[in-house]
Amino acid sequence: MELLDILKPEAVKYVGKTVSKKRVLQDLSTRAAAVYDIDADLAFDALQERENLGPTGVGEGVALPHARIAGLDSVVGVFTRLEKPLDYESVDRQPVDLVFALFAPVNSGVDHLKALACVSRLLRDPSTRSKLRANIDENTIFAILTEVAAHKAA
Numbered sequence: 001m002e003l004l005d006i007l008k009p010e011a012v013k014y015v016g017k018t019v020s021k022k023r024v025l026q027d028l029s030t031r032a033a034a035v036y037d038i039d040a041d042l043a044f045d046a047l048q049e050r051e052n053l054g055p056t057g058v059g060e061g062v063a064l065p066h067a068r069i070a071g072l073d074s075v076v077g078v079f080t081r082l083e084k085p086l087d088y089e090s091v092d093r094q095p096v097d098l099v100f101a102l103f104a105p106v107n108s109g110v111d112h113l114k115a116l117a118c119v120s121r122l123l124r125d126p127s128t129r130s131k132l133r134a135n136i137d138e139n140t141i142f143a144i145l146t147e148v149a150a151h152k153a154a
Contacts, residue, residue, distance in 0.1 A: 001114040003122065003146050006102070007077040011035045012142040014135075016083045024086070025051070025065060028078050028101040036076045038069055038103060047101065057090025061133075062123045066102040066116060075104045075115040081132055081141055098123060098132055 013031060018024055025047045033040035046067030050056065057063040078101045085095030100119045104112035122128055122145065131144045 001075075001111065001118050003077075003118060006075050006115055006118075007079065007142070007145065008035055009139065009142045011076070011078045012081075012138045012145070013079070014081045014083070014138055014141065018082050018084065018086055021051075021086065021088050022048075024080065024082070024099055025101075028065065028080060028099065031080075032076065032078050032101065032103055035078070036072075036103070038072065038076075043067065043069060043103060046103075055089035055091075057088035057092075057094075057096050058120065058123075059090055059092040059094065060124075060126075060129060061085055061090075061094055061097050062129070063088050063090065063096045063099045064102070064116065064119060064123075065099065066104065066112070068106045068108065068112065069103050070106050072103060072105040072108075075102060075108055075111050077102050077115070077119065079141070079145060081136070083136070098129060 029040045029044035032038045047065050050067050056065045080099045082097040085097040088096035
């Protein structure tokens with residue numbers, strides 16, 4: 001699975017001002033609705049339900065919220081780069097500024113896990129995180145995400 005299969009350029013956003021984790025999840029859901037025609041309320045509720053099981057902040061300023069949504073045909077992603085890191089209850093207790101949300105079909109099985117692993121590998125790389133944090137242009141951020149992923153896959 002490649003990142004270009006799950007992420008569209010318009011699903012990448014730089015956010016200058018955020019107030020809470022809940023607001024970030026709402027924004028991710030709203031963008032997923034606009035880009036992938038997902039019901040925003042359903043997406044938000046699914047993300048919130050997953051967060052209630054345990055925070056998806058994986059450390060090093062990265063969060064990977066994910067949820068299964070009825071009616072989806074394939075796994076899709078939404079990425080947000082926050083200007084100011086915020087408390088996300090991460091495993092390392094560090095604030096989060098890179099958030100990659102995944103939405104998968106209810107019966108996606110292995111594809112959901114492959115997408116999660118792909119994104120996790122990408123954002124685990126310190127060089128990639130540095131490049132993402134050094135940019136605010138959404139097209140540049142998309143290029144960094146997809147070029148790094150394509151290069152690593154080659």
